[in-house]
Amino acid sequence: MDLLTNLALGFSIALSPWTLLLAIIGCFVGTIIGALPGLGPSNGVALLIPISFSMGLDAISALVMLTSVYYGAMYGGRISSILLNIPGDEPAMMTCLDGYPMAKQGYASDALVISGVASFVGAFLATIGLMLMAPMLARVAFKFGPAEYFALYMLAFCTLGGIGSNNQAKSAIAAAIGLGIAMVGLDKTTGMPRFTFGELHLMDGVDFLVAIVGLFAVAEVFHFIETHGRDSAIGVKLGKITVDWAKLWSTRWAMLRGSGIGFLAGILPGAGASLGSFLAYMAEKATAKDKETFGTGNPRGVAAPEAGNNAAAGGALIPMLTLGVPGSGTTAVLLALLLTLNITPGPLLFSERPEVVWGLIAALLIANFVLLVMNVPMVKVFVKILQVPSWILLPGVTMVAFVGIFSLTGSAFDMQLMVAFGVMGWVFRKLDIPTVPVILGILLGNSMEDNLRRAMVLSDGDWTYLFSSPIAIGLWLAAVLGFVAPIFLRTVLKKPTLPVTDDLTSD
Numbered sequence: 001m002d003l004l005t006n007l008a009l010g011f012s013i014a015l016s017p018w019t020l021l022l023a024i025i026g027c028f029v030g031t032i033i034g035a036l037p038g039l040g041p042s043n044g045v046a047l048l049i050p051i052s053f054s055m056g057l058d059a060i061s062a063l064v065m066l067t068s069v070y071y072g073a074m075y076g077g078r079i080s081s082i083l084l085n086i087p088g089d090e091p092a093m094m095t096c097l098d099g100y101p102m103a104k105q106g107y108a109s110d111a112l113v114i115s116g117v118a119s120f121v122g123a124f125l126a127t128i129g130l131m132l133m134a135p136m137l138a139r140v141a142f143k144f145g146p147a148e149y150f151a152l153y154m155l156a157f158c159t160l161g162g163i164g165s166n167n168q169a170k171s172a173i174a175a176a177i178g179l180g181i182a183m184v185g186l187d188k189t190t191g192m193p194r195f196t197f198g199e200l201h202l203m204d205g206v207d208f209l210v211a212i213v214g215l216f217a218v219a220e221v222f223h224f225i226e227t228h229g230r231d232s233a234i235g236v237k238l239g240k241i242t243v244d245w246a247k248l249w250s251t252r253w254a255m256l257r258g259s260g261i262g263f264l265a266g267i268l269p270g271a272g273a274s275l276g277s278f279l280a281y282m283a284e285k286a287t288a289k290d291k292e293t294f295g296t297g298n299p300r301g302v303a304a305p306e307a308g309n310n311a312a313a314g315g316a317l318i319p320m321l322t323l324g325v326p327g328s329g330t331t332a333v334l335l336a337l338l339l340t341l342n343i344t345p346g347p348l349l350f351s352e353r354p355e356v357v358w359g360l361i362a363a364l365l366i367a368n369f370v371l372l373v374m375n376v377p378m379v380k381v382f383v384k385i386l387q388v389p390s391w392i393l394l395p396g397v398t399m400v401a402f403v404g405i406f407s408l409t410g411s412a413f414d415m416q417l418m419v420a421f422g423v424m425g426w427v428f429r430k431l432d433i434p435t436v437p438v439i440l441g442i443l444l445g446n447s448m449e450d451n452l453r454r455a456m457v458l459s460d461g462d463w464t465y466l467f468s469s470p471i472a473i474g475l476w477l478a479a480v481l482g483f484v485a486p487i488f489l490r491t492v493l494k495k496p497t498l499p500v501t502d503d504l505t506s507d
Contacts (some may be wrong), residue, residue: 010357013358019064023363027071031072035079049333052066063337074309076121091312093436094280099301101110104297111302119306120369122258122262125263130321130361148446151476153448171437175203199413210405213405218421219421219422219435251300259307262279263311320335
């Protein structure tokens with residue numbers, strides 16, 4: 001009864017004309033932000049916070065608009081991933097693996113519809129989970145200490161090398177390079193510079209957006225120039241745009257599994273949508289009977305990561321609202337917004353400010369339907385991107401990448417570094433070295449190091465502390481099995497090579 005009363009309160013707020021209008025505007029703006037390569041939800045939300053204050057919005061209105069932008073950006077990240085093989089944000093990386101091959105084969109509309117529906121399923125179920133299970137799932141996060149987090153990150157890297165590739169050595173090398181890049185900058189403990197080579201611009205480390213835009217967007221341009229667009233999706237002839245209902249129905253279980261995995265990843269503070277998307281994809285591939293088709297345009301390879309990253313986006317709101325601990329980079333920005341608005345997240349928020357929590361939940365439920373209606377019918381608009389001449393589209397993509405990065409960093413050095421990453425991605429493609437482990441290494445490296453150091457401090461340098469709990473032991477066993485098993489089962493598994501660099505497909 002309390003649940004129904006709280007929902008009634010929430011919908012009475014969310015269905016007010018002003019709040020509903022803000023949610024719709026947030027959904028539309030968020031979709032555009034997500035589709036722009038390199039911008040992403042966290043930067044988009046951060047850039048829009050000053051606008052929300054300049055509009056004189058109250059706490060609920062500002063939170064509803066910016067979380068709608070958050071959800072919209074998670075939807076929109078799939079667009080450039082599928083059509084141009086350039087992730088709109090880091091969680092959309094895994095969508096490139098099968099989404100872009102589908103676009104190259106002329107199934108761009110199918111990929112966009114499947115990803116749009118999967119995004120809706122993941123985000124809607126996560127919002128329901130936020131509404132029903134926030135207190136219980138928040139307690140689960142307490143069981144994850146630094147040892148468990150370190151084991152979780154090791155599982156991510158090991159399964160990427162084992163399940164995701166038929167060449168574990170190259171995947172391990174790529175992951176090591178990513179972790180090495182993540183170490184660049186000032187040591188948080190000693191304050192001493194590491195791997196900066198005297199360059200002041202590297203003291204703050206390598207910006208993740210610079211790396212991902214370089215490895216994906218710029219490397220894609222280099223490859224397009226080299227091959228004259230022979231294996232690009234740009235210019236693909238599209239037939240009549242229809243929704244393949246049978247293909248969509250065949251992905252239903254992938255959507256549900258991806259939603260569950262992504263939601264669990266989202267509620268773990270710091271794990272974020274990137275890990276949720278990755279684990280959802282790898283779990284779907286590991287359990288599939290047709291493993292060899294993943295990476296070549298399997299619709300389930302689009303549905304699983306999209307459901308996973310959108311479910312993780314909803315799950316990440318749980319630790320933010322109930323514990324005051326951000327579950328992702330974007331929720332860290334939203335947490336800053338709450339504190340600025342004199343709203344203190346935590347267990348008492350649900351009792352002291354129910355109108356904020358339930359107004360937000362109701363607005364998110366509405367936003368999911370708005371995004372579904374907004375994204376699926378607009379497939380006809382999105383696939384038109386493929387019909388833009390390459391001599392217009394590629395310079396445009398490059399310009400957006402450079403302008404986007406420069407607007408965020410204001411550094412000419414970052415422009416040069418982005419080009420260097422583009423050359424690196426192009427070389428890795430020619431050497432058949434996957435770049436997804438590099439990206440994950442840069443993304444997770446600092447958190448992995450922080451948790452390892454915390455574990456060593458808590459245990460006074462005792463390495464056995466990393467194996468001190470059943471959860472940590474289970475994660476370590478899963479990591480070892482995920483990396484080693486394919487070596488002995490290669491003839492049975494018949495793994496394709498993990499797609500490399502920005503194209504993420506070998507053919």
